[in-house]
Amino acid sequence: MTHDTLPEAGVGAALSPEDLKAAGIRTVRLQYADLHGINRGKDIPIDAFGHVAEEGIGFVEAVMTVDLRHNVIAGFERGFPDLQAKPDLSTLVRLPWEPEVAGCIADLTDPHTGDPHPLDSRGRLKAVLAEFARLDLAPILGPELEFYLCEPDPQAPRGYRHYAHQDTPVYTVGGIADPRGVLARMLQATVDLGLGALAAAHEYGRSQYEINLRHGPALDSADRAFRFKSMVKEIAAREGLLATFMGKPFNDDEGSGFHLHVSLCDDDGENVCCDPAADDGLAPVARHFIAGLIEHSPAIMVFFNPTVNAYRRITAEALVPTRASWGHDHRMVLVRVPKERGDATRMELRLGDGTANPYLAYTAALAAGLDGIRRELEPPAPIEGMIYDLPEEVQGRPLPTSFGDALEALRQDRVIHDALGAGVIETFEVIKAAELDRYRAWVTDWEFAEYSPRL
Numbered sequence: 001m002t003h004d005t006l007p008e009a010g011v012g013a014a015l016s017p018e019d020l021k022a023a024g025i026r027t028v029r030l031q032y033a034d035l036h037g038i039n040r041g042k043d044i045p046i047d048a049f050g051h052v053a054e055e056g057i058g059f060v061e062a063v064m065t066v067d068l069r070h071n072v073i074a075g076f077e078r079g080f081p082d083l084q085a086k087p088d089l090s091t092l093v094r095l096p097w098e099p100e101v102a103g104c105i106a107d108l109t110d111p112h113t114g115d116p117h118p119l120d121s122r123g124r125l126k127a128v129l130a131e132f133a134r135l136d137l138a139p140i141l142g143p144e145l146e147f148y149l150c151e152p153d154p155q156a157p158r159g160y161r162h163y164a165h166q167d168t169p170v171y172t173v174g175g176i177a178d179p180r181g182v183l184a185r186m187l188q189a190t191v192d193l194g195l196g197a198l199a200a201a202h203e204y205g206r207s208q209y210e211i212n213l214r215h216g217p218a219l220d221s222a223d224r225a226f227r228f229k230s231m232v233k234e235i236a237a238r239e240g241l242l243a244t245f246m247g248k249p250f251n252d253d254e255g256s257g258f259h260l261h262v263s264l265c266d267d268d269g270e271n272v273c274c275d276p277a278a279d280d281g282l283a284p285v286a287r288h289f290i291a292g293l294i295e296h297s298p299a300i301m302v303f304f305n306p307t308v309n310a311y312r313r314i315t316a317e318a319l320v321p322t323r324a325s326w327g328h329d330h331r332m333v334l335v336r337v338p339k340e341r342g343d344a345t346r347m348e349l350r351l352g353d354g355t356a357n358p359y360l361a362y363t364a365a366l367a368a369g370l371d372g373i374r375r376e377l378e379p380p381a382p383i384e385g386m387i388y389d390l391p392e393e394v395q396g397r398p399l400p401t402s403f404g405d406a407l408e409a410l411r412q413d414r415v416i417h418d419a420l421g422a423g424v425i426e427t428f429e430v431i432k433a434a435e436l437d438r439y440r441a442w443v444t445d446w447e448f449a450e451y452s453p454r455l
Contacts, residue, residue: 017050020092026100028092030057030085031230032108033121034064035428036306037357039230041085041106049087056086058111064119067431069438074430083119084111091223096192097235103193105223118423121359122222128366128419129218132264135373137272137285139366140263142215142346143225145354146256147232148249149182149207150242157445160242162207162253170204177202182239183209189231195224205254215261215346218362225358245354247305248312255313255320258304258352260365263345264289274345280328281341284376290326290335290347291379292372293365294396297324297334297351299413300364301399302406303420304352306432308439311402313353316388321350325396327383334396337382351399360420360428367419404436 020028028049031041040063044052061083065074072080085106095101108120116123132139149163169177178184183200186209190197196214203210211232213224229245236243248255264285266272273286293300305311314320319331326335326347336348349365371377380396387395400406407429410416417425 017046017053020049020102021046023094024100025094025102027102028052028087029095029101029103030087030106031103031227032085032106033226033357033359034066035119035121035357035360035424035431036068037121037226037229037355037360039226043101053087053089056084056106056109056111058082058084059108061119065427065431067435071434073434074427082111083117084109093193096189097238103227105226118421119427121357121363121424122219124420124424125219125222125359125363125366127421128363128370131370132366136267137373138265138267138269139218139369140215140265140271140346141218141221141362142261143213143221143228143358144210144257144259144261145213145225145228145245146203146208146210146258147243147245147354148205148256149209149236150244150249152240152242162250163241164202164207166206169202169206172202173200178209180239182236182241183211185239186232186235187211189235190228193227193231195228195231203254203256205250205256208254208256215263218366222358222362229354229358247307247310247353247355249309255318256354257313257320257350258354258356258361260349260352260361261346262289262349262365262369263347271343271345273347274341274343276341280337280382281345282337283345285373286337286345286347287379288372288376289369290337290372291377292369292375293335293347293349294324294326294379295372295377296364296368296413296416298397298400298406298409299416300361300368301351302403302410302432303360303364304349304356305403305406306357306360307353307355308403308436310353310355311400311406314399314401319350322399322401323387323396324399325383325387326379327387330383330387332387333383334399360424363419364416367416370419371415403432407432407436 026046028044031039034040062072062080067073087104087106091105092102095103108117150160151163153161187200198212198214200211232243263271263273275283321334325333327333328337329339
């Protein structure tokens, strides 16, 4: 092993601190997602990492109960005990922008029992994957995440302007779409981190981008989505820019989505979603999974759209689903089934935006589909044609139109509640209820402009 090489993520379990030193690693950055999906952690000197790898390292549980304004919202009754972060050595990988630092994702445990911590979103995903394993099924997922790059501008209404301010830049590349080569550097970092980069391009909005990631086993896919979001924000910050996965950062521009492709494999790695003998080529297990997504879509929406802002992009004109429906290669429905069959047979959940915690979103979607499989639910007829020209009963039931409505739907869905666990659900609801209260009390620019001149 040389200073310039470090095995890719997935083979780190064989590495000792001495191996890491030989590769030029001086620090291991322990990382995990809080309930918002924000990257939390500590930098561990390489000489101390052997002990941390064996025993883990403590964090105050309050890190999992803070809101986005740095207020501790929940957990007072527990007295804020420690939680333990235990490195998953298979996720060790060198950070391209800091070559002497290796990133390592941690699992969170109870330091007294060693059990998975109830607020660990990665642990909740592992739990639902174990349920699929009991059915000899392995979910394969691929995320699509859009984001904006913004440049500081004291004269702009919000203090930021578009990084590349040009109309109709969609699917353009090079200097016009990326004048400082920031997207290009992000793409290379995505490759170097082993995140499975497939392509990068400018999306429809001004300074809106997407880097496509390959599909993979659900836990690996969620880890890569988590690392991808952190990497995008890190590199942007180093460039003096702001990267945001907000669903609707600008009133006069497009929303950013988070689409999730799902297929199911058996123990031999064969895609079981395809049935060549069926009229539409879909096996019963795929139809049941789709039906589960439709059944639980109001409740899982809160994890795919976990902010007040997320609901501003959910309109009938925005290629965003507003109804619990599905269709073949139809981009205005909740669940799109692309035309490919065979090994490429899959379902695309078009529900979310990039503010979602990937682990919570994956868990919620898989729990919904799993319930459909277990109960052998059947979906309604697929949507054909312009969905909003169809009778309302054919369009499917409306999805929640506000974060408050989505939270209420979650409270009524026992399947999703059980899959995420009482710890996650109760803490998430308390944090988000406080966020909603702050939002309701805040006087917006729109209100002042609308009312003050005339009333």
